[in-house]
Amino acid sequence: MKTIFFNILFLFTLPFIGNAADTASLFQQAGEHYSAGDYQTAIAEYQEIITENGYSPQVLHNMANCYAAVGQNGQAVLNYLRALHLAPSDADTRGDLASLRKHIGLYEKERSLPMRIIQHYDMNQWLQLALLSYILLTILVLAGTFLKKRGWKCPCAVLAAIAACIAILCLGGAWEQRTAWQSGVIVQEGTNLLVSPFDTAASAGTLKAGSIASDEKEHNGYLYVKDDRGHAGWIARDYFAKINQ
Amino acid sequence: MRNSKQISLFIIVTALTLLSTLGLSGRTAFANDDVSVSATLSDTRLALDETGVLTIVINGAKSPQIHEPEVDGLILQQNGKSSQFQLINGSFSASVTLRYAVQGTKEGTFTIPPFTVKANGKTLKTEPLKLEITAPAQQLPPNTGNGAGTLPQASQSPQSPQAPQTSQGDASSQSAFILVQGVPDEVYVGQRIPVTIHACFVDGLRVQSVDRPQLNSETFVLSPLDDKPEQTVQVINGRRYTVLTWQTTASAVKEAAAEISASLNATILIQQRSSAGSRDPFFDDPFFNNFFNNVQQKRLPLTSKKQQVSVLSLPQQGKPADFPGAIGSFNFSVSASPTTIRPGDPITIKMAISGTGNFDRISAPEFPENSGWKTYTPSANFTDKGGIAGEKTFEQAVVAERSGLHELPPLHFSYFDPEQKKYVTRESIAIPLQVEDEARNAPRSEQQSPSASSGQSSAVQPTPQKNQTAVKPDLQKSVPPATIRLKPGHFVEKIEPIYHKIWFLAVAALCTLILLTLAIRCAVVSYRKKNSTQRNRKRHHRELHNQLTELNKAMQQNDTSAFLQTGRAIVQQLYAAQLAKDPATVTAADIRETAAETSYKLLQTAEQHAYGAITLTQKQMNDDLTALRIDVEERS
Numbered sequence: 106m107k108t109i110f111f112n113i114l115f116l117f118t119l120p121f122i123g124n125a126a127d128t129a130s131l132f133q134q135a136g137e138h139y140s141a142g143d144y145q146t147a148i149a150e151y152q153e154i155i156t157e158n159g160y161s162p163q164v165l166h167n168m169a170n171c172y173a174a175v176g177q178n179g180q181a182v183l184n185y186l187r188a189l190h191l192a193p194s195d196a197d198t199r200g201d202l203a204s205l206r207k208h209i210g211l212y213e214k215e216r217s218l219p220m221r222i223i224q225h226y227d228m229n230q231w232l233q234l235a236l237l238s239y240i241l242l243t244i245l246v247l248a249g250t251f252l253k254k255r256g257w258k259c260p261c262a263v264l265a266a267i268a269a270c271i272a273i274l275c276l277g278g279a280w281e282q283r284t285a286w287q288s289g290v291i292v293q294e295g296t297n298l299l300v301s302p303f304d305t306a307a308s309a310g311t312l313k314a315g316s317i318a319s320d321e322k323e324h325n326g327y328l329y330v331k332d333d334r335g336h337a338g339w340i341a342r343d344y345f346a347k348i349n350q
Numbered sequence: 351m352r353n354s355k356q357i358s359l360f361i362i363v364t365a366l367t368l369l370s371t372l373g374l375s376g377r378t379a380f381a382n383d384d385v386s387v388s389a390t391l392s393d394t395r396l397a398l399d400e401t402g403v404l405t406i407v408i409n410g411a412k413s414p415q416i417h418e419p420e421v422d423g424l425i426l427q428q429n430g431k432s433s434q435f436q437l438i439n440g441s442f443s444a445s446v447t448l449r450y451a452v453q454g455t456k457e458g459t460f461t462i463p464p465f466t467v468k469a470n471g472k473t474l475k476t477e478p479l480k481l482e483i484t485a486p487a488q489q490l491p492p493n494t495g496n497g498a499g500t501l502p503q504a505s506q507s508p509q510s511p512q513a514p515q516t517s518q519g520d521a522s523s524q525s526a527f528i529l530v531q532g533v534p535d536e537v538y539v540g541q542r543i544p545v546t547i548h549a550c551f552v553d554g555l556r557v558q559s560v561d562r563p564q565l566n567s568e569t570f571v572l573s574p575l576d577d578k579p580e581q582t583v584q585v586i587n588g589r590r591y592t593v594l595t596w597q598t599t600a601s602a603v604k605e606a607a608a609e610i611s612a613s614l615n616a617t618i619l620i621q622q623r624s625s626a627g628s629r630d631p632f633f634d635d636p637f638f639n640n641f642f643n644n645v646q647q648k649r650l651p652l653t654s655k656k657q658q659v660s661v662l663s664l665p666q667q668g669k670p671a672d673f674p675g676a677i678g679s680f681n682f683s684v685s686a687s688p689t690t691i692r693p694g695d696p697i698t699i700k701m702a703i704s705g706t707g708n709f710d711r712i713s714a715p716e717f718p719e720n721s722g723w724k725t726y727t728p729s730a731n732f733t734d735k736g737g738i739a740g741e742k743t744f745e746q747a748v749v750a751e752r753s754g755l756h757e758l759p760p761l762h763f764s765y766f767d768p769e770q771k772k773y774v775t776r777e778s779i780a781i782p783l784q785v786e787d788e789a790r791n792a793p794r795s796e797q798q799s800p801s802a803s804s805g806q807s808s809a810v811q812p813t814p815q816k817n818q819t820a821v822k823p824d825l826q827k828s829v830p831p832a833t834i835r836l837k838p839g840h841f842v843e844k845i846e847p848i849y850h851k852i853w854f855l856a857v858a859a860l861c862t863l864i865l866l867t868l869a870i871r872c873a874v875v876s877y878r879k880k881n882s883t884q885r886n887r888k889r890h891h892r893e894l895h896n897q898l899t900e901l902n903k904a905m906q907q908n909d910t911s912a913f914l915q916t917g918r919a920i921v922q923q924l925y926a927a928q929l930a931k932d933p934a935t936v937t938a939a940d941i942r943e944t945a946a947e948t949s950y951k952l953l954q955t956a957e958q959h960a961y962g963a964i965t966l967t968q969k970q971m972n973d974d975l976t977a978l979r980i981d982v983e984e985r986s
Contacts, residue, residue: 132838139834159843163835170834190845197833210726210747212696229848236857243861250868286847295727300734301574307710310730310742334745336731349845 128158136167144171162192170201178209179292179314179346186290186317186348193227209315228282235275242268284319289330289347291316291340298338302327309338320345385410387467389476396454397484398525398554401620404450404462406476411469412444419463424481425620426462427451427646453620454483455650456525485589525552528563528652530612536660537602538768541677542708544737545572545600547612549652553583553590556619558647560594566653569608569661570600599738601708602661613653620646664766668773672716676765678707678738682715682776684761690784696747697783701728703763704741714744715761722755723748750785757782890927894920894982901978905971910964913971918956920978921949924985946984948977 135150151168169184185202189195206212216224226234242265249261294314299306302324312318318330328345331337385408392403404426408414412433418426430449454460459482464475531546547563565572580595602608664677685700703712714728728746735741748758758781767774848854897920904912919933925941926933938954945953952974958964966974 128838136834136836154838158838159841160845161839161841163837163839164841166833167835187845191842201833207696210696212698212747232848232854236854239858239861243864246865246868250872283847298731300732305574307573307732308730309732309734313727313729316729334729336729349847 128154132164139167139171139174142174144175147171148175160187160191162188162195162198165191166195166198166201169198173201173205177292177314178205179290179294181205182211182315182317183290183292183346183348190227190229190286190348193230206315209313211313211315223278223281226278226282228279228286231275231279231282235272235279238268238272238275242272286349288317288319289345291318291330291344292346293341293344296340296344298330298336298340299327300338302329302339306339310336312336312340318345320347385414385467385469385472385474387414387465387474387476389462389465389479391452391462391479391481394480395482395484396452398454398457398552400453402452402481404452404479406448406450406465406467407445408448408467408469408474409445410443411446411467414446414467414469416448417466417468418450419465421460421462423454423456423458423483424460424462425451425453425455425646425648427620451620451646452481454481455618455648457483457485459483524550525555526550526557526616526650526652528612528614528654530610530654530657533600533610533657533659535658536662538662538664538677538766539602539605540664540675540708540711541768542599542601542738545598547575547596547598547654549579549594549614549616550584550586550591551594551616553592557592558617558619560617561615563596563612563614565600565610566613566656567608567610569602569604569606569659570610571603573599573601597737602659604661605663606661608659608661609656610659611654611656613651616650616652618648618650620648665771665773670762670764670773670775672762673764673766673773674713675711676703676707676709676763677711677768678705678765679767679769680705680707680712680763680765680776682763682778684778684781686758686781689781691750692785694749696749697758699744699746699748699758699761701744701746701761701763702741703743706737706739707765708738709740709742712742712765714746715763717746717748717761718759721759722750722752723758724751755783756785890923894923897923898975898979898982901975905968905975908968908971910966910971911959913966913974914952914956914959914964917952917974917978920982921945921953921956924949924982946977946981948974949981952978 131150131154135147135154138144138147138150148168148171151164151171154164155168165184165188169181169188172178172181172184182202182205185198185205188198189202192198245261245265245268249258249265252258252261291312291314296312296314297308298310298312300309301307312330312332316332318332320328320330322329323342324339326342327339328342329337329339330345387409388407390405390407392405393400396402406416408416418428420426427450428448429451430447432447434445434447435443452462459480462479462481464478467474467476527550529548529550531548532544534543537543549560549563551557562575562577575596575598580597582593582595584591584593600610681702681704683702685702686697687700688695688697691697701715703709709732714730717723717725726747728744731743731745733741733743760780761778762775763777764773764775766772897916901913901916901920904916921941922933922936925945926936928944929936929940931940936953938950938957941950941953955964955966
């Protein structure tokens with residue numbers, strides 16, 4: 106009986122195991138193409154992995170490396186940012202992104218200390234911290250309510266207040282970082298910013314590929330975008346890709 | 351009987367004879383009628399906003415064919431047809447009457463040509479008719495002017511349009527016209543000029559819609575116009591006009607001796623007015639006149655007078671090598687930050703070009719080649735300040751490729767000034783840099799460099815910046831080295847924020863539910879505590895009441911022992927709260943000063959009964975019970 110049960114269980118898991126093996130071999134194959142300098146093939150293989158399995162920070166990271174190697178800086182920055190959204194603590198991805206942005210001439214603005222602290226964590230990380238604080242607050246309130254010992258109520262109240270403050274601060278940090286999730290990346294080199302959303306409109310400037318911008322409105326196949334330096338204008342929809350999908 | 355038959359027969363024969371005679375007569379009449387046509391006008395003089403009636407009467411034909419003439423300056427619209435048959439002296443005749451609404455589109459005296467009518471195999475023509483169209487009734491008195499051949503002055507701001515001169519020399523005869531202002535006699539290829547287009551419609555002209563004006567020129571390109579032009583009311587040559595104004599710019603695209611004009615199409619509404627010779631005076635009232643009138647739409651094309659413009663090519667002599675094609679008048683300024691750097695640190699150069707001209711031709715001034723600086727593609731930003739004025743700024747990052755660079759080289763910006771008819775080159779001064787050793791951690795500063803020939807001066811104080819870790823850029827390779835992952839890792843279906851995940855929402859909801867439950871519980875407990883005193887009091891009162899009932903029972907049973915025992919319990923309970931004692935421990939001595947006399951005596955008797963039997967009479971028990979009831983009521 107046991108044998109039959111385990112056999113049936115094995116049969117159910119077999120497709121997943123098989124699929125995982127295919128993905129691993131395709132991933133390895135893509136890595137070999139990357140090492141050999143065949144970046145376009147590697148990109149295609151990484152795209153296939155994403156199509157079949159979804160997103161993983163490792164696949165996105167490697168694909169971004171390939172895009173950077175072939176000079177598609179916009180796509181490279183986009184995939185680095187997506188990898189960071191999934192794995193915010195990945196120092197290698199962060200470092201490679203900073204290195205690429207410096208290479209293409211996109212420099213970070215000077216940030217104040219509070220902003221550096223806030224931007225040290227991703228929105229998801231701030232929300233996780235807020236949730237932990239919230240859980241701690243709940244436990245402390247429960248303990249304070251049901252513990253009969255007199256000496257426990259006051260410390261529980263104080264700790265609950267601290268947990269509440271931490272939760273509120275973390276929510277503030279998450280709120281501040283939410284724009285990073287709503288932003289997108291300019292993927293086309295030398296994108297013209299137009300004053301109006303049609304082909305013959307005058308140019309109001311240019312945005313480099315890899316610039317991070319937020320889209321505010323859409324009209325006639327054009328998006329109105331604004332980057333962190335205040336450059337704003339209309340660009341063709343295809344030239345802009347959202348980080349968050 | 352015989353007479354009636356005869357009379358009937360006579361009537362029948364007479365009727366038959368009469369009918370046959372009529373029929374013959376009719377055929378003869380129709381066969382022998384001559385065709386004639388006539389045309390009459392209800393008024394020979396109409397105002398611009400009035401409509402007259404032209405009546406064509408064709409006699410002797412039932413179905414004539416009519417060819418209507420066209421008149422420049424008049425609108426003829428058929429709006430009625432009637433046929434009439436007459437029997438006069440035994441002969442029949444037919445006539446057809448056609449009515450046309452007549453309205454003028456401009457003032458003047460017009461001749462309506464003959465109408466051609468074909469009927470019964472003949473071709474006839476009406477007589478020509480004269481019609482005078484005058485100014486609308488509500489216009490202001492016209493300016494007397496300065497004599498024939500001169501333009502009267504406009505009575506509004508200097509920018510207001512002036513009415514064009516017609517071939518007759520009378521500037522006040524146009525009910526609608528279009529003007530183009532701001533076009534100089536000479537422009538250069540690529541030069542952008544501000545242009546103002548005015549479309550003027552006299553007061554009283556009912557304009558339903560106006561299309562956007564177009565430029566009639568192959569040499570100039572007009573910038574897109576606003577859908578909603580500025581609308582004002584102005585008096586021009588003594589007449590009120592509604593003026594639609596478009597402010598735009600135009601660019602010359604090729605060398606030519608060009609003519610430039612503007613045109614647009616407007617749709618006006620023509621209102622019919624009933625003729626003065628209406629048969630029914632009731633419907634001749636102006637109220638009914640406006641109510642029942644038809645309103646017709648009519649297209650009104652307007653074209654401005656052609657202006658001669660010479661489009662010249664830019665001179666080749668003196669053209670700078672870095673001339674980008676900018677034509678206008680510009681200022682140029684350059685700033686850089688930081689100016690205190692370590693080797694390999696990037697510097698951001700900001701170049702600002704402001705003024706008037708064709709900004710779309712302006713590109714970022716080029717950094718000198720082989721100057722030892724690695725440059726990156728600049729970004730551009732344009733700020734429109736209305737018309738052809740604006741400011742274009744460029745930001746470019748540069749990094750020193752070698753040591754020993756102590757200043758940023760001067761940058762040049764060249765343009766062609768059409769006023770001075772020569773090329774102008776603006777040059778910035780070199781910006782000094784302070785390059786620090788890598789080992790030091792000195793504060794940095796920001797410095798703005800004034801432009802040499804722009805006339806601007808800057809007085810920006812150096813701003814200290816925070817220390818940054820020195821970064822050695824990898825300038826050898828084209829792409830910075832990157833790490834690569836060896837395992838695919840964990841996959842997710844979508845890249846989405848954590849608050850979209852069910853587990854996150856579930857945990858947050860659970861915590862919220864627990865906290866809410868605790869909050870509600872606390873509120874309920876607090877509420878109950880507040881009301882417990884009241885409940886205790888009620889419970890106390892209820893117990894006393896029950897005990898009084900027992901006391902009454904004991905009295906009725908004449909049971910002194912039970913009476914005293916119950917009475918004692920009642921008194922003890924009644925005064926226990928006041929004394930803050932357990933009811934069982936309350937004695938007569940405790941309540942001597944505060945209790946009612948009956949209650950005190952009852953408790954004392956009950957205490958005495960515990961040591962020696964005491965008998966109470968029915969009356970005593972009754973008195974005690976009554977007094978105790980009163981005491982209980984008073985204290986509850």
